[in-house]
Amino acid sequence: MPAEQAARDPSLLSIGEVLTQLRVDYPDTTISKLRFLETEGLVQPQRTQSGYRKYSGDDVARLRYVLAAQRDQYLPLRVIRQQLDDGAHVAPPPSAPQRPALVAVRDLEPPGPPDARLRRSELCSRAEISDETLAGLEQHGLIAPRPGGWYDADALAVAEVAGLLAQYGIEARHLRPYKVAADREAGLFAQIIAPLMRQQSPGREARAEAAMRELMLLSQRLHLALLRSGLNDTLGP
Numbered sequence: 001m002p003a004e005q006a007a008r009d010p011s012l013l014s015i016g017e018v019l020t021q022l023r024v025d026y027p028d029t030t031i032s033k034l035r036f037l038e039t040e041g042l043v044q045p046q047r048t049q050s051g052y053r054k055y056s057g058d059d060v061a062r063l064r065y066v067l068a069a070q071r072d073q074y075l076p077l078r079v080i081r082q083q084l085d086d087g088a089h090v091a092p093p094p095s096a097p098q099r100p101a102l103v104a105v106r107d108l109e110p111p112g113p114p115d116a117r118l119r120r121s122e123l124c125s126r127a128e129i130s131d132e133t134l135a136g137l138e139q140h141g142l143i144a145p146r147p148g149g150w151y152d153a154d155a156l157a158v159a160e161v162a163g164l165l166a167q168y169g170i171e172a173r174h175l176r177p178y179k180v181a182a183d184r185e186a187g188l189f190a191q192i193i194a195p196l197m198r199q200q201s202p203g204r205e206a207r208a209e210a211a212m213r214e215l216m217l218l219s220q221r222l223h224l225a226l227l228r229s230g231l232n233d234t235l236g237p
Helices: 002-009 015-023 031-039 056-074 077-085 122-125 131-139 153-166 172-198 202-233
Strands: none
Touching: 015 031, 015 056, 031 056, 056 077, 056 131, 077 202, 122 131, 122 153, 131 172, 153 172
């Protein structure tokens, strides 16, 4: 299918939609794992002109087969690939692929080591965004290079999410309120954590780290609950 047609086909799913769908049954699935399975030749999604992956119902069925074989039978990928090449039965997708329901996002860690240093080209490549998209994120204050011009793991996390949201037509300018709200929240939490860091008792750093993670988790739960409530009020039951 030509790239332009793939971009318009409503039956095809983005990698974010596929991830959300698969995580219902395979909660440990990540975007990195889906990309890895592609590089291993277990699935070959189509690409739009912008380079975004688009998965068919058959692609999702193959991914389910792979994930089930790994989880339930502990099979290595080379064996699973051979089974698929030999015509292993893959459950057919429903006649009209359903868009996935939203599930809670549990990942708080950035997609890389905290001391990661990425060049601009590396950031764009790993997040699968264009330089133009990155420039837009920088223009609206969502990402900023560190002194020396490199980018860290948090910048990569923002870029990856922004790239997935872009597939829904959400642009960098739409994300500016998230940055404003996050800055205000960071200031609020800093008022709680800073006194813990100034304590002279042993283990203060561990207590401060634990408090920070708990605050982040509570913030995430609150945001999801408010967002879900708002969507229910707007879209109805």
